[in-house]
Amino acid sequence: MLLFKLAFRNIFRQRRRSLLTAMSLIGGYVLSVFSFSMSEGSYNNAITFFVQDHTGHIQIHKEDYLQRPKIHKSIPRPDELSAILDANERVASHTLRVFAPSIAYSDTDNTPAQVIGVDLARERATSTLAAKISAGAYIGPELDGEGYYSAMIGAGIANNLNIGLGDELILISQGADGSIANDIYRVGAIVGDRSSADRSTVYLPLVASQEFLSLPDAVHEVSILLKDDGLAREEAARLQELLPEFTVDPWQVVEATFYQSMQTDKQGNVVFLGIIIFIVFVGVLNTVLMSVLERTREFGVLKAIGSRPAKLALMITVETIMLTSISVLIGVMLSAPLILWFSLAGFALPEPMDVGGVLMSHLTGELSLYVFAVPMFLILGFAILISIPAGIRAALNSPKEAMRSH
Numbered sequence: 001m002l003l004f005k006l007a008f009r010n011i012f013r014q015r016r017r018s019l020l021t022a023m024s025l026i027g028g029y030v031l032s033v034f035s036f037s038m039s040e041g042s043y044n045n046a047i048t049f050f051v052q053d054h055t056g057h058i059q060i061h062k063e064d065y066l067q068r069p070k071i072h073k074s075i076p077r078p079d080e081l082s083a084i085l086d087a088n089e090r091v092a093s094h095t096l097r098v099f100a101p102s103i104a105y106s107d108t109d110n111t112p113a114q115v116i117g118v119d120l121a122r123e124r125a126t127s128t129l130a131a132k133i134s135a136g137a138y139i140g141p142e143l144d145g146e147g148y149y150s151a152m153i154g155a156g157i158a159n160n161l162n163i164g165l166g167d168e169l170i171l172i173s174q175g176a177d178g179s180i181a182n183d184i185y186r187v188g189a190i191v192g193d194r195s196s197a198d199r200s201t202v203y204l205p206l207v208a209s210q211e212f213l214s215l216p217d218a219v220h221e222v223s224i225l226l227k228d229d230g231l232a233r234e235e236a237a238r239l240q241e242l243l244p245e246f247t248v249d250p251w252q253v254v255e256a257t258f259y260q261s262m263q264t265d266k267q268g269n270v271v272f273l274g275i276i277i278f279i280v281f282v283g284v285l286n287t288v289l290m291s292v293l294e295r296t297r298e299f300g301v302l303k304a305i306g307s308r309p310a311k312l313a314l315m316i317t318v319e320t321i322m323l324t325s326i327s328v329l330i331g332v333m334l335s336a337p338l339i340l341w342f343s344l345a346g347f348a349l350p351e352p353m354d355v356g357g358v359l360m361s362h363l364t365g366e367l368s369l370y371v372f373a374v375p376m377f378l379i380l381g382f383a384i385l386i387s388i389p390a391g392i393r394a395a396l397n398s399p400k401e402a403m404r405s406h
Contacts, residue, residue: 028280029331056223102173117209136189150188156199
């Protein structure tokens, strides 16, 4: 207890130096928390966007479909699988999809296209497809008055074929039975723009794609959106045990390249955070060493009356940690309102920023204990490290030399 009282007294004895050191630590902590919140928020936003736009949290396929996709590698009786997922309390929603490469034709032109048949009601609840429509409206599963199913086409296809809303679209592909698949559809909506990932995609009602590909009562993919995105791996493993005849993968496996890119970016950000804190503590180290030099006589007297060198070194460590802890506490109080605003409102970027392959135009921060704790422990760790050379310097003072220096 006496050691803490001495440390507290010594901190406030040199008020100006302690204040400057504390301001440096507070500024470094607030900057670190804001930077960390921004990076974590951008990564989480990118993952949320990517999962809802592309993969879902979990995907179910026929074995080997992702490695070697073939039209005949389908999941039969998908309604039975839907019933299981609808009863799962961890599942927020799921959708059924059919895929097929094809050639799209207009009266004068043709272009490659990726046909995706979707359960329209479930797709709206699971992905952001409806939000990406740039012209027209989200289609329905019924035939129009002329007996055509509606299609939603990527802006790239619309541009390449020079077609628009209400025009006819001809699709040709290969059916699951080996036959030539061909049919005519009515353009009901344009999706995205010519730079979008969907620019070469044709979305059809699920029943229309099944008829087109001679794939009755079967799908290629079940995409699942969970209520808690942190349970993707755990729930995928549980569903795999329940459905051994299929392959069940979390999004981290389905999109392994994207996931690895995100992890690499996050590791780089932790290194950057460490560099910021290190720069702050270079200045703090100089201040602590200067304080030790100015107290050479004091340490000499303490050693002369019987204080052990280890106790002097410990006192320097306690002083450094105490000042750092007070500074971090003030930093938490100052940064909390800033991070709260950043997590709720964020700000728009003048130019889209690439985060792990996803373009983000609006940034919001992450508000969590993790965001505050990581910079806190890094700063406290650095505080302990810099107190070691200062403590050694104090412990090595000779009483005789200390008395001569003053």
